[in-house]
Amino acid sequence: xxxxxxxxxxxxxxxxxxxxxxxxxxxxxxxxxxxxxxxxxxxxxxxxxxxxxxxxxxxxxxxxxxxxxxxxxxxxxxxxxxxxxxxxxxxxxxxxxxxxxxxxxxxxxxxxxxxxxxxxxxxxxxxxxxxxxxxxxxxxxxxxxxxxxxxxxxxxxxxxxxxxxxxxxxxxxxxxxxxxxxxxxxxxxxxxxxxxxxxxxxxxxxxxxxxxxxxxxxxxxxxxxxxxxxxxxxxxxxxxxxxxxxxxxxxxxxxxxxxxxxxxxxxxxxxxxxxxxxxxxxxxxxxxxxxxxxxxxxxxxxxxxxxxxxxxxxxxxxxxxxxxxxxxxxxxxxxxxxxxxx
Amino acid sequence: xxxxxxxxxxxxxxxxxxxxxxxxxxxxxxxxxxxxxxxxxxxxxxxxxxxxxxxxxxxxxxxxxxxxxxxxxxxxxxxxxxxxxxxxxxxxxxxxxxxxxxxxxxxxxxxxxxxxxxxxxxxxxxxxxxxxxxxxxxxxxxxxxxxxxxxxxxxxxxxxxxxxxxxxxxxxxxxxxxxxxxxxxxxxxxxxxxxxxxxxxxxxxxxxxxxxxxxxxxxxxxxxxxxxxxxxxxxxxxxxxxxxxxxxxxxxxxxxxxxxxxxxxxxxxxxxxxxxxxxxxxxxxxxxxxxxxxxxxxxxxxxxxxxxxxxxxxxxxxxxxxxxxxxxxxxxxxxxxxxxxx
Numbered sequence: 001x002x003x004x005x006x007x008x009x010x011x012x013x014x015x016x017x018x019x020x021x022x023x024x025x026x027x028x029x030x031x032x033x034x035x036x037x038x039x040x041x042x043x044x045x046x047x048x049x050x051x052x053x054x055x056x057x058x059x060x061x062x063x064x065x066x067x068x069x070x071x072x073x074x075x076x077x078x079x080x081x082x083x084x085x086x087x088x089x090x091x092x093x094x095x096x097x098x099x100x101x102x103x104x105x106x107x108x109x110x111x112x113x114x115x116x117x118x119x120x121x122x123x124x125x126x127x128x129x130x131x132x133x134x135x136x137x138x139x140x141x142x143x144x145x146x147x148x149x150x151x152x153x154x155x156x157x158x159x160x161x162x163x164x165x166x167x168x169x170x171x172x173x174x175x176x177x178x179x180x181x182x183x184x185x186x187x188x189x190x191x192x193x194x195x196x197x198x199x200x201x202x203x204x205x206x207x208x209x210x211x212x213x214x215x216x217x218x219x220x221x222x223x224x225x226x227x228x229x230x231x232x233x234x235x236x237x238x239x240x241x242x243x244x245x246x247x248x249x250x251x252x253x254x255x256x257x258x259x260x261x262x263x264x265x266x267x268x269x270x271x272x273x274x275x276x277x278x279x280x281x282x283x284x285x286x287x288x289x290x291x292x293x294x295x296x297x298x299x300x301x302x303x304x305x306x307x308x309x310x311x312x313x314x315x316x317x318x319x320x321x322x323x324x325x326x327x328x329x330x331x332x333x334x335x336x337x338x339x340x341x342x
Numbered sequence: 343x344x345x346x347x348x349x350x351x352x353x354x355x356x357x358x359x360x361x362x363x364x365x366x367x368x369x370x371x372x373x374x375x376x377x378x379x380x381x382x383x384x385x386x387x388x389x390x391x392x393x394x395x396x397x398x399x400x401x402x403x404x405x406x407x408x409x410x411x412x413x414x415x416x417x418x419x420x421x422x423x424x425x426x427x428x429x430x431x432x433x434x435x436x437x438x439x440x441x442x443x444x445x446x447x448x449x450x451x452x453x454x455x456x457x458x459x460x461x462x463x464x465x466x467x468x469x470x471x472x473x474x475x476x477x478x479x480x481x482x483x484x485x486x487x488x489x490x491x492x493x494x495x496x497x498x499x500x501x502x503x504x505x506x507x508x509x510x511x512x513x514x515x516x517x518x519x520x521x522x523x524x525x526x527x528x529x530x531x532x533x534x535x536x537x538x539x540x541x542x543x544x545x546x547x548x549x550x551x552x553x554x555x556x557x558x559x560x561x562x563x564x565x566x567x568x569x570x571x572x573x574x575x576x577x578x579x580x581x582x583x584x585x586x587x588x589x590x591x592x593x594x595x596x597x598x599x600x601x602x603x604x605x606x607x608x609x610x611x612x613x614x615x616x617x618x619x620x621x622x623x624x625x626x627x628x629x630x631x632x633x634x635x636x637x638x639x640x641x642x643x644x645x646x647x648x649x650x651x652x653x654x655x656x657x658x659x660x661x662x663x664x665x666x667x668x669x670x671x672x673x674x675x676x677x678x679x680x681x682x683x684x
Contacts, residue, residue, distance in 0.1 A: 094599060099624060102599035162626070257436060257444035267617045274627060275612035279605060282441060282630030284504075288621045 002342075003119025004057045004323040008050035012057065012324045020115050020123035025071040028127030030081060032063040033138055034147045035117045036314065037326050037338040038085075039177050040266060045327050057323075058118030059085040059109040060150035064138060065131070066121065074128045080138055081131040083117070083124060084292035085109070085151040090129030100293035103129075117150075118323055120342045132296045135304070144311025144339060145303045148182065149296045152337070153310035155264055156182025157299060158290035159239035160190050163262035167191030170232055172254050173213070175241035176204035178313040178337040179264050181211055183239045185308050188212030196228055196235065198250065204336055207312060221246065225253035235259065240287070245269045255283060262287030314339035344684075345461025346399045346665040350392035354399065354666045362457050362465035367413040370469030372423060374405035375480055376489045377459045378656065379668050379680040380427075381519050382608060387669050399665075400460025401427040401451040402492035406480060407473070408463065416470045422480055423473040425459070425466060426634035427451070427493040432471030442635035445471075459492075460665055462684045474638045477646070486653025486681060487645045490524065491638045494679070495652035497606055498524025499641060500632035501581035502532050505604035509533030512574055514596050515555070517583035518546035520655040520679040521606050523553055525581045527650050530554030538570055538577065540592065546678055549654060563588065567595035577601065582629070587611045597625060604629030656681035 001019050006012045020029045035058050044055070065079040075081065088095050088103030095103050105126060110116035115123055124130055132149075136142055145153075156179055165171055171192045173183045176199025187195050188211065197213035198220075199205045205216045217227045228235070234256035240247050243265025251261045252273065264287055274285065302308045317339045318326040326338035343361050348354045362371045377400050386397070407421040417423065430437055430445030437445050447468060452458035457465055466472055474491075478484055487495075498521055507513055513534045515525045518541025529537050530553065539555035540562075541547045547558045559569045570577070576598035582589050585607025593603045594615065606629055616627065644650045659681045660668040668680035 097600060099600040102623065162624075258439060258441040263621060267621050270615065270617035271613035272616040273612065274614040274616055275609045279609050279630045281444065282504075282628075282633075284626065284628040285616060286624075286626040286628070288624035291624075 001120035002320055003116060004320070005054040006044055006048060006057050007054045009044070009046055009048050011050070012045065012327055014321050014323050017056070017119065020121045022067055022069045023123060024125065025069040026126050026128065027069045028065050028072055028075055028124050028131065029067040029121055030061070030063040030083065030124055030131070031066045031121050032061045032117070032119065032342045034143050035061040035340045035342065036147060037118070037330050037340070038151060039179065041327070042331050045331055056110040056116030056119065058116040060147060061117035061122060062134070062143060062147045062150065068127060072127045075131060075133065080134045080136065082134055082146055082149055082296065083122070083131055084154065084296060086292070087125045087130040088293050089126045090293065095129065098291055098294040100291040101289045118320070118340060120320065130293065132300070142303060142311070144314045145309055147339070148310035148313065149292070149299055149303065151292060152178040152313060153182045153185065153299060154292035154295040155179050155290040156241070157186040157295050159183045159241065159262045159264045159287055160186035162286045163237040163239050163260050165190045165192050165237055168193045169237055170194040170196070170235050172196045172198065172228060172235045172238045172251070173241060174198045174238065174247050174250055175265065176201050176208055177241060180241035181208050181313055182310050183241050183264065184208050184211040184213050185310055187239065189302065189308060194232065196232060198224060198228070201333065221250070222253070224250055228254040238262065239264060241265050243268050245272070248272060252278065252283065257281040260284040260286060264290070313337045317341060343462035344662055345458060346662070347396040348386055348390060348399050349396045351386070351388055351390050353392070354387065354669055356663050356665050359398070359461065362463045364409055364411045365465060366467065367411040368468050368470065369411045370407050370414055370417055370466050370473065371409040371463055372403070372405040372425065372466055372473070373408045373463050374403045374459070374461065374684045376485050377403040377682045377684060378489060379460070379672050379682070380493060381521065383669070384673050387673055398452040398458030398461065400458040402489060403459035403464060404476070404485060404489045404492065410469060414469045417473060417475065422476045422478065424476055424488055424491055424638065425464070425473055426496065426638060428634070429467045429472040430635050431468045432635065437471065440633055440636040442633040443631045460662070460682060462662065472635065474642070484645060484653070486656045487651055489681070490652035490655065491634070491641055491645065493634060494520040494655060495524045495527065495641060496634035496637040497521050497632040498583070499528040499637050501525045501583065501604045501606045501629055502528035504628045505579040505581050505602050507532045507534050507579055510535045511579055512536040512538070512577050514538045514540065514570060514577045514580045514593070515583060516540045516580065516589050516592055517607065518543050518550055519583060522583035523550050523655055524652050525583050525606065526550050526553040526555050527652055529581065531644065531650060536574065538574060540566060540570065543675065563592070564595070566592055570596040580604065581606060583607050585610050587614070590614060594620065594625065599623040602626040602628060606632070655679045659683060
């Protein structure tokens with residue numbers, strides 16, 4: 001099969017790889033119909049040290065089950081499925097709590113001999129626990145929104161849930177990337193009345209408005225904080241979907257005392273300002289890597305009936321061979337989120 | 343009147359000060375019956391730069407209303423009252439949310455011309471909003487436990503509430519100081535089934551056991567984490583009642599993924615480890631300075647009927663003149679919490 005492999009910053013190729021086969025009896029092999037490039041794929045694309053072995057890329061995919069191991073009981077050849085961005089057994093104590101991201105037997109695509117998602121096929125460990133069957137045809141127009149359940153939509157939802165968004169709330173979403181925009185969808189879906197979206201890319205903030213953002217703040221840093229405070233008087237709930245220290249500082253500056261900041265962007269810092277000032281203000285810092293698997297079935301009905309359309313974040317479609325072009329376009333911010341059709 | 347004033351690290355005196363008088367129409371003057379030394383008083387006692395003007399000390403007190411301003415309607419001369427450790431109007435948006443610590447018109451005792459609590463009398467701003475009447479006689483045996491509502495008990499309760507402690511939970515309390523011990527009371531009161539207390543001072547951990555701790559961990563650092571994990575397999579809820587980086591690291595090491603760490607000790611650090619590791623683990627960091635005023639009425643019935651006895655943290659009583667001795671005894675860890683009877 002063909003799959004995307006990264007050999008260092010900016011160095012990604014689509015090449016021939018061995019066809020995935022069942023290794024464990026709980027595996028399934030999925031032939032991908034749609035995959036995509038994640039904002040987090042751009043970090044290695046910008047900074048990965050050169051390597052000879054390469055790293056299979058991608059962790060969001062949707063496809064058709066091609067083969068199942070002897071112990072897979074819930075899936076059969078021909079099932080259309082979506083994969084959350086990590087695999088998990090769905091039975092351990094963490095999974096039982098809905099924290100599939102911390103699954104005792106879970107792991108990441110592209111590591112430990114598991115294929116990446118940006119390829120023609122993927123061996124999925126713990127297939128019964130990981131994959132979610134989709135009740136649509138392989139040519140459904142809903143495929144992009146269903147693919148979004150793999151990561152961005154379930155991640156945005158995690159932000160809204162952990163920030164405690166509920167009916168009538170005012171919420172600040174920092175970041176107009178695909179996750180930030182999905183956080184807008186999620187906040188709206190949970191009843192937020194006012195959703196301030198901090199972002200400066202007009203096409204993206206425009207989509208954010210269509211998703212439910214009531215106010216857009218393009219200013220950054222102190223100016224951005226001042227503008228958010230002018231608009232809202234400060235907010236109780238912040239979803240931080242960037243991951244930089246500047247974004248966290250904006251969150252801290254815009255939050256009211258007693259406020260909750262939910263982080264969705266992987267922090268690009270090791271240490272953060274949680275000293276006496278944050279303490280005296282009773283700031284809660286929550287969020288983290290989304291347990292996507294826990295949310296897929298919850299959000300699926302809303303995707304199926306069109307109540308939410310997260311697939312709109314995919315603003316350009318590429319072939320698998322064009323994956324390197326897709327990375328470049330996303331890194332240059334010419335594309336919000338690249339859909340890849342293998 | 344006589345009151346305790348600090349002039350620098352280790353340099354505290356009881357001296358004559360002007361008798362408090364009504365300054366604003368919303369003030370009351372309270373003649374103190376009982377006050378005490380807080381763990382947080384020990385930070386300036388150990389590190390305050392020398393000053394000529396001095397700083398009136400203390401922020402926990404209970405006493406009798408001596409005089410009220412023209413606009414005070416809820417209190418009258420002779421009322422026995424307890425003061426939360428900051429004053430607040432009980433009407434602003436923060437107070438309305440129960441976050442009195444962030445009151446728009448609130449402040450701290452010992453600053454901005456307001457007396458400290460370690461003295462014979464205190465002018466209390468926003469008296470109606472701040473003081474809570476106590477339905478007991480001035481010679482009641484409950485006075486120590488009622489005084490504990492001023493800070494340590496309401497702070498311990500804040501930790502249990504913000505950690506989300508509920509029926510059947512396993513909770514780790516880090517720190518065997520008065521706040522940690524009160525957090526044990528609070529966790530037990532909210533239904534925790536297993537309460538691991540991390541502390542190495544046997545008299546204190548012994549009291550912790552009487553308050554409801556089921557396990558004591560005397561080890562520190564990596565050894566302490568290993569012991570807590572051995573006992574519990576990791577905990578979902580941690581109350582960190584120390585404030586050092588080591589205590590935070592213990593909390594992070596002992597918490598399960600998805601766990602909540604509620605901080606009660608004022609952080610003795612500016613930056614903390616909230617990078618990718620904590621993010622991937624979905625650790626929630628919450629807590630902060632307690633809105634004591636919000637909790638006093640909530641906890642008062644349990645103190646009045648003896649269901650909780652936080653006053654047991656006071657293990658020695660001093661006269662006001664002995665305040666410097668009380669500080670020294672607490673700093674040397676010879677006394678857990680010093681009660682002062684002016």
